[in-house]
Amino acid sequence: MNTTADGILVEQLKAGDRAASAALYQQYFPMVAIYVQQNSGNQADAEDIFQETLLVLLQQIQKPGFVLSSSLKTFVYAIARNLWCKRLRDNRVFLPGDDAIPEESCTAELFPEKPATDNINGWLDRITYNCKRILKALFFYQQPMALLARRMGWKNKHTADNQKYKCLQQLRKVATQR
Structure with missing residues (x-):
């Protein structure tokens, strides 16, 4: 479900266009920040996770044969969610009263409805x-x-x-x- 705008943005990112990175940050950082802050994180954690997300995204799009099979928003969200869940597991950061990582925070979907x-x-x-x-x-x-x-x-x-x-x-x- 790759849109033309997503494809253009991916191509600009591949070319190292700083404006594309700024556009990505402006469009998708708020979504990542909300997710991290709703799942035991703070603003600084959200910024860190977003930076790591950008690095992973750039690594992925540089791979030969890379095809964006979802919207860029969904792809960015999935990377950020996986990175945040990994950090929670690695640091053993749990919600108060929980004796395990909240499973719903790592399995929740951005769009739970049908496509x-x-x-x-x-x-x-x-x-x-x-x-x-x-x-x-x-x-x-x-x-x-x-x-x-x-x-x-x-x-x-x-x-x-x-x-x-x-x-x-x-x-x-x-x-x-x-």
């Missing part, structure tokens, strides 16, 4: 066939609105925009239903 693609495909299955075709053409296949308007036989841009809006509303309604 977003499962949700989106499920939502698309629950909207009309016509809307499903329109939204897939626009967002999955990146077709220009003018081409889609011609293929669908719409008379003008206003009609095309109106159809897109109606389909997005239909998708939102399905997505918010439980």
Whole structure:
């Protein structure tokens, strides 16, 4: 599920671009800091773990044949979580009253729900066939609105925009239903 932005950032990191490192820090350090601080750490621990995370990330992306098979956010989080759990085990730092490392802090997932693609495909299955075709053409296949308007036989841009809006509303309604 590698996005284009993630791919560009990875390539910039491979090239040693300092701006890419700064962007990575700005985007992902808060997430790592929250995780570490919620699991017996402090701000200094979070900074240390994030620095180690960056080192591991850089080592991994420099390997020949490296392929980012998840989002960069998930990959960074997994590295940080593993490093923090290792530090807890190595230093035998436990939560008050616990006689072992809290298992949930080392096995908790960033996104415990189904992957977003499962949700989106499920939502698309629950909207009309016509809307499903329109939204897939626009967002999955990146077709220009003018081409889609011609293929669908719409008379003008206003009609095309109106159809897109109606389909997005239909998708939102399905997505918010439980």
